[in-house]
Amino acid sequence: MTNHAAPSAQPTICRLSEGWVMELTAPGAFASPSDITAVEDFIPAFVPGTVAQALEAVGRFDRAHPMPLDDRDAWYVLRLDEEPGDAVLRFEGLATVAEVWLNGDRVLVSQSMYLSHDVAVHLQGDDRLAICFRALGPLLNKKGPRARWRPQMITPPGVRLFRTTTLGRMPGWCPEVHAVGPWRPISVIRQAKDQPGEARISARLDGQGCGHLAVRIDHAEGATVSCAGASAKVVNGSAVLVLPGVEAWWPRTHGKPVLHDVTLEWQDQHIVLGRTGFRQIEVDRDADGQGFGLKVNGVPVFCRGAVWTTADIVSLPGGREEYRPWLEKAASANMNMIRIGGTMAYESAEFFKLCDELGLMVWQELMLANFDYPASDETWLADLKQEVAQLLDRTSASPSLTVVCGGSEVYQQAAMLGLPESVYKSDLTETTLHELVREHRPDCVWVPNSPCGGAMPFSPNSGVTHYYGVGAYMRPLEDARRANVRFATESLAFAHVPEQRTLDKHLPVAPVHDPRWKARVPRDRGASWDFEDVRDFYLKLLYDIEPERLRREHPGLYLDLSRAVTGEVIETTFAEWRRAGSSCRGALTWTFQDLLPGPGWGLIDATGRHKPVWHALRRAFRRLQVMLADEGTNGVDLHVVNDFGATAEVTVELVCLRDGAVPVVSGRRDLTLEPHSVSTIAATELFGAFFDTAYAFRFGPPSHDVTVARLIDRVSGGEIASAYHFPLGRSAARRDVTFTLELVESDQGFALDVSTDRFAQNVQIDVPGFEVSDNWFHLAPGRAQRILLSGDGKPSGEVRLAGGRCVSRF
Known part of the structure; x- marks a missing residue:
């Protein structure tokens, strides 16, 4: 019933992961575990895990048609066979209103799924541990401080009063799977006498390239802490190391994500306390002070990636092996940032450790979204502050944690309802939470809310934005430039169609009009359109065809062009944002993965298979990249990007083709790309004379239908990247x-x-x-x-x- 682990921290930690049983009961049916008489009727349970996961394993829950799980109490029971003596029971996450009983005594009450609790106990050797997760549904009718605005997206409004995830409570966005149960590990911890305790590691890099490491550890006085060739003694529970010229940690697009072991020499033991990386993060506001970008180790970094949802909507897993396949896909797509939004749930330390290794920066939002929260409620606020402190402390060694943000769309929601800034800009996000971040992770950037920063908090031309001009608002592709986007923490949401093999197995129905298909298409609650309508708008715009007619007459072609068009839009938009002269310093797509198989927002479907759009995104995010921009009567420009920290010897080729085969004009040039640079070349510079590459002047019939740019490695002769321009539109080509x-x-x-x-x-x-x-x-x-x-x-x-x-x- 226990899994023994001896991690780098010295206390013995035994995971209580086996032997649990679970059952649902009417709310309040049992006041305490002593009232339970028929445990044999319980079903096996997963810990860590959820009620939905346990029910699904025995065929009592369907994630595609989920039943409510917050209208009943859920009891978890374990017969604990541990040696007698003093110990600590650690509960890393109980969702959400939970009571813990040991041998009939209530030892813990928690009202936050995000808090970790350590409970000192005395074990007798044959103990009974029970947890009751009280029905949250009836509690959501509880009246709290009056809300000054009410969002439509999240239901019911009483969710704002409890520290619980909104996953499963956003109709149209995700399956309505309620998070209930011990979703994070439960352990027995024993601290041996005169043994070092658990360590807290924090690292930073200063502007001169010197690393600074601080380690706090109890019961290790006089021991030696070492890292990257430097050492220091533990004095008064802490050791401070200075490491001149230490090798820095970089996001994967711009260098190597170097990590260093932190070790402890204690008596005759060599103990690995953990791994960390040294990096410096700064905000780049642009010359006008209105922008937002990140400098890592003094180098401007174009941030690109996606918004994370969860590795599994039912189990909400937090283990390394559950995270690995997803995050490795993010790395292989040339991403350098993952955003955990305020509508999701906090991930475990293992998530950040993998991001450390893979060179993925994390934009971490606090779990606050859209609502007017009851910050005047002292109990609510104390739980929030404690959850934030715990999050920052358990990720203190992780260089991947880059930005901490005070939540998602709280400012935007209020502003869009016509409320003034004085209402939604509160001490909670402007001061209280900011001070917590300064105290616990001063090496990270603080952002009060996402979005924020402009005349309106959602204005794309200042600060950070959620950009859907191209996308949900169905603006032409040129809007990506016209909007003067500075940094989009979410953007470019579409109902991305999966590969046919996924549909054949998991959604074998006629697309679009079958209600089973439509149920998998994301939409905003109350809107008269969905994100399939958005995709069809760009299908017509880019291919000059009528989606409705194509769907009726050529459904296979309709699906294939639907798969292709969202990738075309994303490649074109990121080419605009990454070009020389762009105001944009980063953009993240919405979202990384689907929660159910079908035409969802995800770049990767719920089975883990790449969608067609994923390949387009991977090309758009290349570290060595060539892009074409139509500048009208100024012609077509080539933009060549080198994100690497070393020079690159390349050749660019440009050719205009008639009938897709006959070269009309061409040119080439050898280039030495400086590190971390973007270069621009006009097409006519390569051709050596005027040529209407953009077909802007229109003197006579068009001479070509596609322009092809290639970026070639001058050493190997291999093609690195390619780009295409369609002067007559894609259908003509x-x-x-x-x-x-x-x-x-x-x-x-x-x-x-x-x-x-x-x-x-x-x-x-x-x-x-x-x-x-x-x-x-x-x-x-x-x-x-x-x-x-x-x-x-x-x-x-x-x-x-x-x-x-x-x-x-x-």
Whole structure:
């Protein structure tokens, strides 16, 4: 019934993860565990875990059609077989109103799912531990301080009075799975006499590149703490180390995320206390003082990534192995930032440790969203302050924690309802929480709310914004520039269509009009449109076709173009934001993963499979990148980005093609890209003479239908990146092609070389049982593109265009 672990901290920690049973009862049916007589009727339970998880395991819960879980009490019981003696019971997270009983005595009452509790107990050797999670539903009718505004998004309004997640309480956004149960570990902790206690590690890098490390640890007086070649003695429970020239931690796009072991020499023991990294974070406000960007170790970093939801909406897992596949996908997509929004739930220390290793910065919001919170309630405020302190302390060693933010859309919600700034800008986010962050994580940037900073808190041209001009508000693509976006902590939400294999297995229904399909399409509560309508708007805009007619007459083509169009919009928008001269210093997409299989917001579907849009995002986020920008009568500009900390020797090529095959004009140039730089070259500079690349002057019929830019490694000759411009629109460049395929085998596995006789738009590669390194890409003639295939055995599959056209098999 216990899992023994001996981590770097010295106390013996035994996880109570086995032997639990659980059952639901009517609210208040049992006042205490002594009233329970029939434990044999209980079902096995997971700890850490949730009520929904336990019920799902025995077929009593359907995440696609969830039943309410907050209208009953949930009892968890464990027969505890531990050695007698003094110990500490640690409860790292109980969702939400919980009572803990040991041998019939109530030892803890908690009203926050985010708090960790240590309870000193005396174990007898044959103990009974019980936890009752009281029905939250009836408590949500409790009256609190009067709210000055009420959001539509989160229901019921009484949620604001309790420290619990809004996941499962946002109709249209996510499945209504209520978080109930011991969602974080429960442990027995024993502190041996004269043994070092648990350590708190904090690190920072100053402006001269010197590292500073502070370690607090009890019961280790006189021991030696070491890190990166420096050492110091523990004096009065702490050790301070200064490390000149220490190797710094970088986000993965701009350098190596270097971590250093922190060790303790105590008596004859060599103990690893943990790992940390040294980095400096600054805010870049731009010359006009209105911007927002991050400098890491003195270098401006374009932040890109996505908004995290959860690794699983039912179990809310917090283990390394549950996080790993998701975060590794984020890293492989060239992301450098993950945002945990205020509508989600705090993740465990393991999440941050993986982000440390992968070089992913974390924008962490406090779990405050949209509501007018009861900050005048002393109990509520004390729980909030304690949860924030615990969050910052348990991640104190993590360089990945970069920004701490006071919540999501609290300012925006009030402002959009017409309330003045004096109402929604409160001491809670402007002062109280800021002071907590300064005390516990002074190395992090504080942002009062997301969004905030402009004439209106949601104005994109100042501070941080939630940008949906391109997206939900169905503005033309040019709005991404016109809005003068500075930093978008969320943006570009669409109902992204998964691969057909996911639909065939998990949602085998006709798209769009089947109610089962529509139930998986995200929407804002009360709105007359959903995010499929948004996608269809851009399908018509980019491909000049009627989505409704296409859906009726060519459903396969409709789905394929729907898969392609959201990626096209994202690539085009990020090319605008990353170009030289852009005001934008970062943007995160909404969201990283789906919670159910279907056309959700996620870049990755709920099964863990990449959606087509994921490949587009990965290309948009490349560290060495070439982009094309249509500047009208100024022509077409090339923008070349080098995020790396070293120079890059490259060649840029530009060619305009007629009928997707015939070169009309071309040019090339060798470049030495400086570290962390963006370079701009006008197309006419490469051509050596005027050419209407953008087809802006329109003197006579158009001479070409696609312009292709390539960025080539000058040493290896391999293609690094490519970009495309369509002067007549994407539909004019769509035509049938002939593919040439060659399957190549090496010590590293199989690869597929794909070439074409003319420009091919939205090339799809389908290799059952294999992951492909790129997909849903454009391909120009004249150079084969090598696609790496990851899987077991010899691959076979096909390459095709949208709608199943031009199929070639291998």
